[in-house]
Amino acid sequence: MRPRSIVFAVAALLALAPAVTRAADPATMESHWYVAPFAGYHAFDSDWGARLYGRPEVGVNEAPHLGGRLGWLWSSGLGLELAGGWTSTKLDSAGSDVADLTWMHASANLIYQPAAGTFGAPYLGAGFGAGRATHTNGPGAVAF
Numbered sequence: 765m766r767p768r769s770i771v772f773a774v775a776a777l778l779a780l781a782p783a784v785t786r787a788a789d790p791a792t793m794e795s796h797w798y799v800a801p802f803a804g805y806h807a808f809d810s811d812w813g814a815r816l817y818g819r820p821e822v823g824v825n826e827a828p829h830l831g832g833r834l835g836w837l838w839s840s841g842l843g844l845e846l847a848g849g850w851t852s853t854k855l856d857s858a859g860s861d862v863a864d865l866t867w868m869h870a871s872a873n874l875i876y877q878p879a880a881g882t883f884g885a886p887y888l889g890a891g892f893g894a895g896r897a898t899h900t901n902g903p904g905a906v907a908f
Contacts, residue, residue, distance in 0.1 A: 827853035
């Protein structure tokens with residue numbers, strides 16, 4: 765991640781902190797469903813090609829990432845959540861695109877959120893998930 769991106773992300777979190785920290789009274793929190801779409805930017809590991817294809821010269825371009833979360837939160841603050849996301853990008857080698865790459869992931873989590881805020885609140889989560897990368901060869905693609 766670029767230093768400018770990190771500064772922007774920290775500034776955005778600090779700007780939203782007052783809205784998130786205005787939590788409701790935990791005694792009055794009701795059980796509820798929630799849906800949370802999200803967007804971000806996916807920075808892939810620099811050694812992707814070496815680890816997955818045995819070809820260190822193959823890299824992955826960074827790209828936007830889209831996804832969402834669906835969950836149920838009980839009044840006790842415990843909840844279950846399903847999450848997933850998608851990134852569409854390119855594999856490159858020596859500065860030229862060699863294939864289209866689609867990265868998808870899904871997870872299931874147990875969460876604990878002690879209080880709900882106006883626009884969300886901090887929570888603790890643990891779970892399991894899986895990711896899948898698929899690529900299609902484009903014109904002039906190298907064989908993987």
